[in-house]
Amino acid sequence: MNIAYWIVAGVLALFYLYSGALKALRDRDRLRPMMAWVDRMPMPVVRVLGAVEILGAVGLILPPLTGIAPSLAVAAAAGFVLLQIGAIPVHLTGEDRRVTLNIGLLATAAVTVWLATGR
Template identity: 75%
Template sequence: MNIAYWIAAGFLSLFYLYAGTMKLIHSRDQLRPMMAWVDRMPLPAVRALGIVEILGATGLILPPLTSVVASLAPAAAIGFVSLQIGAVAVHLTIGDRRITLNLALLATAAVTIWLATGL
């Protein structure tokens, strides 16, 4: 089960580190082709979301790796489940039905919660 956690958490961490970094360093025009919803949110909110994603990715990896406050790992995964529920809602609200990636991330985060409780 430990190996499965590291695979799931590693995938989520890499994805959210990349996505969060993109939200922090790119302009709205650069983000628009990848994220159609950026025009509906203030840029500071997009930047804040990037920070949350980077912190969550760190929370999945560092606590179990260092054995310091390991309970942060399931909390980070719960945060990602909540984030993806919100993301699906935003996509559906703006009429964007391309939510397959969001549902896959939600499912992976949910499995990661379960795996993290066994660490």
């Protein structure tokens, strides 16, 4: 893995670790100011999304760091691409039509996939 991967994957992992922890631990009222879409989703779905984000963040860092199954980093980054492909329509169908962050995360995750494959 190169330095560019570690920088991009590190930033992405920090974001998703933070975001995932919020979704996994906070109640709907405390999430609403940041994530207007939580009113349209059952809380168990929000909690699962939080857990997926935390596991994905770990998957970006731990496998390449330990050398054990480093291909999991590619899978984690690809999972974040898919997550954002699903998140954009959720934001567009609700009151919160701001998808700039989602597009940025999608692009960052795609770059991470590219860097993780060594190309």
